[in-house]
Amino acid sequence: MRATPFILVLIAVAAAIFGIARWLDNSYAFFAGYVVVQYIVLGTAWNILGGYTGYVNFGITAFFALGAYSSVVLHKLVPTLPLPIMIVVGGAIAGLVGLGTGYLTLRLRGVFFSIATLALAVVVQTLITNWDFVGGARGAYVLRPRTAPLIGGDYMQYLFLIMLGLGVIVLATARAIERSSLGVGFAAIRDDEAAAEASGVPTLKLKLVATTLSGGFMGMAGAPLPFYVTYLDPASGFSLNYAVNAIAMPLIGGTSSWLGPVIGAVLVGGLQEYLRVTISSAVNVLVAGVLMVVFVIVAPHGIVGLFQRKR
Amino acid sequence: MSALLHVEGLSKRFGGFVALDGIELEVQDGERLGLIGPNGSGKSTLVNCICGTLQNETGSVRFAGKALDGLSSHQRTRRGLARSFQLPRPFASLSLAENLRVPILYTVNARGAGALAGAAVDARCRDLLGEVGLAEKADRLPRDLTQIEMRKLELARAMAAEPKLLIADEAMAGLSHAEVDEIVALLIRLNGQGVTVIMIEHIMRAVMEFSQRLAVLVAGRKIADGAPKDVVRDAEVVRAYLGE
Numbered sequence: 167m168r169a170t171p172f173i174l175v176l177i178a179v180a181a182a183i184f185g186i187a188r189w190l191d192n193s194y195a196f197f198a199g200y201v202v203v204q205y206i207v208l209g210t211a212w213n214i215l216g217g218y219t220g221y222v223n224f225g226i227t228a229f230f231a232l233g234a235y236s237s238v239v240l241h242k243l244v245p246t247l248p249l250p251i252m253i254v255v256g257g258a259i260a261g262l263v264g265l266g267t268g269y270l271t272l273r274l275r276g277v278f279f280s281i282a283t284l285a286l287a288v289v290v291q292t293l294i295t296n297w298d299f300v301g302g303a304r305g306a307y308v309l310r311p312r313t314a315p316l317i318g319g320d321y322m323q324y325l326f327l328i329m330l331g332l333g334v335i336v337l338a339t340a341r342a343i344e345r346s347s348l349g350v351g352f353a354a355i356r357d358d359e360a361a362a363e364a365s366g367v368p369t370l371k372l373k374l375v376a377t378t379l380s381g382g383f384m385g386m387a388g389a390p391l392p393f394y395v396t397y398l399d400p401a402s403g404f405s406l407n408y409a410v411n412a413i414a415m416p417l418i419g420g421t422s423s424w425l426g427p428v429i430g431a432v433l434v435g436g437l438q439e440y441l442r443v444t445i446s447s448a449v450n451v452l453v454a455g456v457l458m459v460v461f462v463i464v465a466p467h468g469i470v471g472l473f474q475r476k477r
Numbered sequence: 478m479s480a481l482l483h484v485e486g487l488s489k490r491f492g493g494f495v496a497l498d499g500i501e502l503e504v505q506d507g508e509r510l511g512l513i514g515p516n517g518s519g520k521s522t523l524v525n526c527i528c529g530t531l532q533n534e535t536g537s538v539r540f541a542g543k544a545l546d547g548l549s550s551h552q553r554t555r556r557g558l559a560r561s562f563q564l565p566r567p568f569a570s571l572s573l574a575e576n577l578r579v580p581i582l583y584t585v586n587a588r589g590a591g592a593l594a595g596a597a598v599d600a601r602c603r604d605l606l607g608e609v610g611l612a613e614k615a616d617r618l619p620r621d622l623t624q625i626e627m628r629k630l631e632l633a634r635a636m637a638a639e640p641k642l643l644i645a646d647e648a649m650a651g652l653s654h655a656e657v658d659e660i661v662a663l664l665i666r667l668n669g670q671g672v673t674v675i676m677i678e679h680i681m682r683a684v685m686e687f688s689q690r691l692a693v694l695v696a697g698r699k700i701a702d703g704a705p706k707d708v709v710r711d712a713e714v715v716r717a718y719l720g721e
Contacts, residue, residue, distance in 0.1 A: 347582040347583070347586070350571075350575065350578055350579055350582055350583075351579070351582070351583060353568065353570060353571055353575075354568050354571070354579045356570065357567075357568035357569050357570050357571065358566045358567075358568060358569075360530060360550075360562075360566065361562065361566040361567070361568065361634075362568075362579065363530070363549070363550040363551050363554075364528065364530070364550055364551075364554060364559070364560055364562070364635075365551075365554065365579045365580040365583060365584065365634060365637075365638060366551045366554040366555050366579075366580055366583035366584030366587060366638055367551055367579060367583045368549075368551050368552075368583075369551070370549075422570075
């Protein structure tokens with residue numbers, strides 16, 4: 167399928183999902199749907215760097231929370247600013263941090279890169295915790311408007327719609343990367359960086375493209391968060407859950423294709439939401455962990471890998 | 478004939494160890510040069526310095542009339558310098574055809590002139606695989622290849638970048654007698670198509686058959702350079718290989 171029809175299909179799917187949620191007219195459907203789609207965005211963003219180029223980023227919460235906290239700042243400065251603008255700003259900030267981090271850390275290979283990103287998450291969390299303007303350790307309240315702009319109804323519906331839109335953008339980007347020379351270059355870097363360089367691939371430049379895109383999309387996923395939770399403190403914004411899920415979902419779904427993070431997020435995210443309301447809210451943390459262990463043993467290439475032809 | 482590659486006073490040290498010491502080397506356009514030397518004499522380090530994988534401390538490398546100093550490896554590849562690795566380093570998750578796609582997209586197409594698009598890229602990948610006898614395995618993964626096929630893939634990938642100069646770093650180590658002949662014939666055929674080739678090798682039979690000129694490295698210095706028959710009789714070379 168070419169790019170344009172694919173985007174149209176994505177939009178149609180997103181519209182159908184939104185239509186069903188409206189038809190159900192159950193506010194929980196919007197809350198749960200938001201979380202799942204948020205993880206599609208987050209997982210796909212992680213996969214652009216982790217799956218395509220093979221650089222495992224543990225510092226997901228740094229980028230995610232940067233997006234969230236940039237919205238807190240913008241909301242305090244200009245309360246009437248529309249959410250899509252906040253998302254663009256949050257994404258841009260996180261993307262720039264991704265670029266900077268990439269420039270400083272991409273000379274590190276393998277596990278050393280991962281440790282550096284972990285350190286980044288700690289550094290950003292410490293900075294935010296000590297920044298009084300955004301509430302510091304106390305956290306910040308963000309009151310969301312009562313009704314949604316444009317579409318009417320509860321504001322939660324608007325948040326879900328925005329997140330669906332982000333999902334379309336991120337998935338279209340991921341698939342476009344896979345099918346372009348950028349994707350071939352990323353795969354070459356993942357397999358053998360020296361051989362890639364010898365084949366003419368500008369490895370540093372491509373890795374910077376990946377860290378910037380990946381970080382930017384994580385920031386975009388985080389930007390609506392303050393409106394979703396209405397109270398954001400560092401402990402929840404930098405929660406390990408986001409990092410674990412954003413890594414587990416692509417690994418479970420399959421890292422080689424854009425479809426992997428989608429399957430992983432729907433499966434794991436859906437299961438977590440289901441268990442949260444049926445058993446207990448603590449069980450959902452267990453789900454990602456157990457499934458990740460199972461899949462690493464049974465299907466190391468994820469669910470997508472199970473269906474790909476054996477070459 | 479003008480020199481295609483010109484290495485001048487090139488030195489490289491790793492800490493206190495001098496790996497290369499004032500290397501001078503010229504390679505003419507269209508030439509077939511053999512480069513030999515005992516293990517640890519600096520052959521691969523020289524290749525790495527020429528190709529930009531390592532940066533030399535002193536001296537310079539000029540290629541096709543332009544200085545390469547300070548350029549990264551991929552920029553040198555784009556200028557027409559290709560190499561194969563001593564131990565084959567295929568892109569393991571990509572099919573053979575996709576392996577060749579990488580240099581075509583990032584080297585040939587990056588040069589601008591002669592850029593290939595869409596189906597032409599794929600056709601070119603399969604042509605190149607056909608040239609080294611791997612056409613039937615175009616859609617297989619590198620892990621399905623035998624040792625000699627892996628070497629051929631390595632050479633095909635270097636060729637896909639359409640280089641002016643190809644450096645084959647021990648492309649034959651560990652191959653059987655017949656397989657060595659096959660690779661030598663392949664390299665001579667490439668040379669016939671106008672590609673200058675530097676062959677680094679331990680297998681003397683292959684070196685003697687292939688080389689028009691032979692250079693010898695010992696302990697980071699070039700001790701001989703000339704017609705292969707004279708070089709292998711050179712007293713210093715004999716001493717380096719066989720001892721006093």
